[in-house]
Amino acid sequence: xxxxxxxxxxxxxxxxxxxxxxxxxxxxxxxxxxxxxxxxxxxxxxxxxxxxxxxxxxxxxxxxxxxxxxxxxxxxxxxxxxxxxxxxxxxxxxxxxxxxxxxxxxxxxxxxxxxxxxxxxxxxxxxxxxxxxxxxxxxxxxxxxxxxxxxxxxxxxxxxxxxxxxxxxxxxxxxxxxxxxxxxxxxxxxxxxxxxxxxxxxxxxxxxxxxxxxxxxxxxxxxxxxxxxxxxxxxxxxxxxxxxxxxxxxxxxxxxxxxxxxxxxxxxxxxxxxxxxxxxxxxxxxxxxxxxxxxxxxxxxxxxxxxxxxxxxxxxxxxxxxxxxxxxxxxxxxxxxxxxxxxxxxxxxxxxxxxxxxxxxxxxxxxxxxxxxxxxxxxxxxxxxx
Numbered sequence: 001x002x003x004x005x006x007x008x009x010x011x012x013x014x015x016x017x018x019x020x021x022x023x024x025x026x027x028x029x030x031x032x033x034x035x036x037x038x039x040x041x042x043x044x045x046x047x048x049x050x051x052x053x054x055x056x057x058x059x060x061x062x063x064x065x066x067x068x069x070x071x072x073x074x075x076x077x078x079x080x081x082x083x084x085x086x087x088x089x090x091x092x093x094x095x096x097x098x099x100x101x102x103x104x105x106x107x108x109x110x111x112x113x114x115x116x117x118x119x120x121x122x123x124x125x126x127x128x129x130x131x132x133x134x135x136x137x138x139x140x141x142x143x144x145x146x147x148x149x150x151x152x153x154x155x156x157x158x159x160x161x162x163x164x165x166x167x168x169x170x171x172x173x174x175x176x177x178x179x180x181x182x183x184x185x186x187x188x189x190x191x192x193x194x195x196x197x198x199x200x201x202x203x204x205x206x207x208x209x210x211x212x213x214x215x216x217x218x219x220x221x222x223x224x225x226x227x228x229x230x231x232x233x234x235x236x237x238x239x240x241x242x243x244x245x246x247x248x249x250x251x252x253x254x255x256x257x258x259x260x261x262x263x264x265x266x267x268x269x270x271x272x273x274x275x276x277x278x279x280x281x282x283x284x285x286x287x288x289x290x291x292x293x294x295x296x297x298x299x300x301x302x303x304x305x306x307x308x309x310x311x312x313x314x315x316x317x318x319x320x321x322x323x324x325x326x327x328x329x330x331x332x333x334x335x336x337x338x339x340x341x342x343x344x345x346x347x348x349x350x351x352x353x354x355x356x357x358x359x360x361x362x363x364x365x366x367x368x369x370x371x372x373x374x375x376x377x378x379x380x381x382x383x384x385x386x
Contacts, residue, residue, distance in 0.1 A: 008133070011108075020144030022085065022148070024144070026097060027043055051105075055337040066111075067189075071180070078104035078173075081099070081100030106344070113320060117129070126320070128265075135259055155168060212327060218380055236301075275381060279378060286375035290371045294364075
């Protein structure tokens with residue numbers, strides 16, 4: 001791993017950790033102020049909602065301006081969002097903070113992915129750099145909530161009082177600024193000039209490419225499987241009589257497994273093709289979903305969670321590698337934006353769909369339905385070609 005890539009990973013960790021910490025602290029403060037579960041659900045949704053609408057413009061902006069300008073604007077937005085919550089921790093301001101920090105994280109990840117993808121010189125390097133970069137969100141999703149929770153409980157005069165929340169938000173506001181210190185020395189890559197006299201590119205042009213549509217569909221399947229597990233496992237665990245700490249440990253095992261496989265992937269990059277890794281992941285995911293509802297013990301569910309973490313954690317670097325190989329160099333940012341927009345739109349809508357279906361056929365039925373869809377979608381994976 002090069003020193004520049006390591007600095008960019010550190011920058012992403014710090015910026016993403018600010019959003020992850022706000023995603024823990026803001027709902028807790030809203031609940032403490034007496035807001036309803038529905039209001040808190042809306043607040044949490046705002047962290048992803050901005051990325052649905054901002055992803056495509058952010059991708060085009062990155063295509064025009066490279067890495068540093070989009071990243072600097074993302075740092076300003078994330079720091080401002082957390083700082084506003086520290087100064088005026090009211091519910092409307094917390095909602096604004098969610099929009100700012102969530103949108104900033106999405107815009108930053110598009111610029112970073114575009115940059116490291118262009119810097120790679122061959123398909124093996126593509127798989128390696130995206131495997132390393134994919135570790136950053138997993139680390140950030142631990143660092144941000146852990147730091148925020150620690151400050152909320154111990155920085156004030158008493159646990160979870162308002163000064164504690166304000167101090168936590170203020171510290172989170174500093175993290176993106178620290179990330180900029182790592183990224184600001186990055187060497188910009190030469191800009192790719194658009195074709196002279198050509199028509200203005202549209203997102204529909206990318207979607208008209210059959211391979212790009214196929215890749216988006218495959219990525220949506222894997223992302224939806226991630227959402228299925230995150231949404232349904234707590235419900236299934238509750239039905240089995242498991243405590244909150246046990247359910248949290250099972251989810252934690254999934255996250256650790258997803259991070260570990262991304263550390264191992266760079267070592268396997270030269271031996272495994274993107275298509276074979278994604279196809280294997282699809283088969284394993286379908287099998288795990290078929291078994292999950294039949295389990296009742298925490299160790300067995302934990303083992304399934306680890307296997308699923310290995311399978312799904314391996315997919316994103318492979319998808320990113322293929323995306324950079326099948327889309328025009330001048331439109332990598334736009335393609336990344338379309339991908340992020342699709343995933344976040346799915347993450348907003350799918351939990352509501354899962355809940356409605358689960359009310360009709362039960363939680364086990366949703367697992368089996370999702371597994372069947374993934375199994376059928378494996379056919380689309382074999383049609384992928386770089």
